[in-house]
Amino acid sequence: MNASEFRKKGKEMVDYVADYMEGIEKRQVYPDVEPGYLRPLIPATAPQEPETFEAIMNDVEKIIMPGAASPACTELETVMMDWLGKMLELPETFLAESAGEGGGVIQGSASEATLVALLAARTRVTRQLQITSPELSQAAIMEKLVAYSSDQAHSSVERAGLIGGVKLKAIPSDGNFAMRACALKEALERDKASGLIPFFVVATLGTTSCCSFDNLLEVGPICNQENVWLHIDAAYAGSAFICPEFRHLLNGVEFADSFNFNPHKWLLVNFDCSAMWVKKRSSLTGAFKLDPLYLKHSHQDSGLITDYRHWQLPLGRRFRSLKMWFVFRMYGVKGLQAYIRKHVQLSHEFESLVRRDPCFEICAEVTLGLVCFRLKGSNKLNEALLEKINNARKIHLVPCHLKDKFVLRFAICSRTVESVHIQQAWKHIKELATQLLQTEKE
């Protein structure tokens, strides 16, 4: 949608809201629909080609309004999470529409998804142990629990451990910044031998530092053998898996208990919208379910409806699936794939500019939209370059450490980025670097 279309449609939406408010007394207080009314009214998958805004607004009137805020809010979310799961080719067990026990939910952030998964895993292992070892108190169990992630995992994983009150250990990553079988196995064996209880592993697909990928095909089977909950954090990279050529990066997801990524990061859905799937719904709800009378409703025990409040930390919820519905339909799967591909192509364009320059080096494999690079030379030199770049305020870069090296991160992430911006940015960086190297020599 270009700016002039946005002006037109945006103003129509303002009228739509005003009309709704003016006519609200004529509307029914409580919807007439039955649980499950929405799914048959909506296609089973996202459209491949873009649809018009008018088509979607017609459906809002026809499909959403009769279901009011609830159940429409819940039911659209379930179907949108199935749409998105299918776009990623997630195993059927993660989809709500399958006969299995899985399903998806929108969380606010990947941090929350990781915490929710850790809490669910903590509850699962505690209940199992209370059956097999009834002599253990809950505190005695908590004291022995250990979670694991790679040393490249996001800080929110460590935070989830802090909040959940369990130990979290960092597994040393390999030369490509990936968690591998041998290092994980070693930690598990060592900890089990000293009486600890491994219960939770977070594998990262697309780390924050350098967009590296933990080896799921190695790590997954170990977690399954050891009865350890495997959570996959693909916060940034997950969006790319809608392209067949990147889907192999998700191979091994079949071993996971939960999987999460942020459509608000790279799939054109506004913040916040963090998509989380679990293989077994009851593992989540088992950790949080409380049912006071003022939250009871007549369909509670029918099994027909999903109470998302048991899937998350807060009680209240916003109607975030509407954003997904609009974006998926207005772009179509093909439009979204084209968007991802363009970013990846631009990052490779930047990568080759860097590689062609003998003063610079690439510091990690470029797979998606992130390029890790630096001046060949000291950390001090690169810190000075970063300062120069960010002080100039034409572009903004965020650094990281990779194996004790101070590294600059060039991230392609704007909706409107084009080749010309990449070229300008490189020219700018190059100029500042030349100035810097000149000063160093003097």
Next chain:
Amino acid sequence: MNASEFRKKGKEMVDYVADYMEGIEKRQVYPDVEPGYLRPLIPATAPQEPETFEAIMNDVEKIIMPGAASPACTELETVMMDWLGKMLELPETFLAESAGEGGGVIQGSASEATLVALLAARTRVTRQLQITSPELSQAAIMEKLVAYSSDQAHSSVERAGLIGGVKLKAIPSDGNFAMRACALKEALERDKASGLIPFFVVATLGTTSCCSFDNLLEVGPICNQENVWLHIDAAYAGSAFICPEFRHLLNGVEFADSFNFNPHKWLLVNFDCSAMWVKKRSSLTGAFKLDPLYLKHSHQDSGLITDYRHWQLPLGRRFRSLKMWFVFRMYGVKGLQAYIRKHVQLSHEFESLVRRDPCFEICAEVTLGLVCFRLKGSNKLNEALLEKINNARKIHLVPCHLKDKFVLRFAICSRTVESVHIQQAWKHIKELATQLLQTEKE
């Protein structure tokens, strides 16, 4: 703002957004402002009288845009939380502008605020005990920790206990559904005698069931004496404290470590916006603070800026303080007070209709916008009445249990509610009740 004004202003906003997007390349990537730039540009308190939309939009251009998303997002939040704190006459120690150590933050929901407070309290007591009793392991401490709330507290308090891995005990409330000193003291003494460690009390102002108020002036001093963190959950009722005639309900807040209520519930701010204040910022940040390189920034250690990511569960944040800024200015404090007063007056109008009818009874004191009532008679009769009311779908009521009685809750909470709606609702309830009593007789 009426519908025709909304249409006009809404359409101007659509153009504002489109203009912004079209001109985005001419804008600076990184703001020029220094930490603390915003507070001097904004009055120290909310206006008493309403301001125009134009005046606010002028300030958006002048004050917010130069500070981009950040630091404007953070700094406006700090100032808005001070504005709101002053509207409630919170003690100065809770305000960020005072020389003290307190401040406010926007959370997503009261459930999150309770959990964040519990986790902060857990960290505080654990650190204290690790100094005074170094022989205790963290798990040994966790095993002994006990939190308390009244038996009328919201289910999210129990949930916070579950997530935090600590015991939560319900204190029996008195005849007015309030937590009182004697019952709390008894529980504390009993638990301490059996080796447990009380560390956290949630007092509720305006319970979900019947809008009762725990006795802060009794409970507060006990918590302070016992070095127990006192958190106040005023999710619904908090908004009313901006009216001088209701402010006495908050007396005793000076004993609290943290206080929370939801402007999204009753102060005309859209969902979500849950306002939380703490007396000591470092108690919160101490529980969550982790600083990886990619989240470091140059002002980190200056003490000049607030890193709200250490105050909450998720990492990412939305610009929710803008909603507060617009609402507070467009209504003015007087407009907001008038709104609260109107709802309270309407609930008393409903109360007197109920009281005048000999078939019905009022089940709890009506203080704010909630009326708890029932037919004199059996629970079964009242369950049947509720079913009849909700099946008719003209109004929707949610029940509760008060001392084993099944009670109907009439909540005044719509922005556009008028006396005529109250009269219609009562007439409708009365008709259905008459039908029901007729059937019962036959």
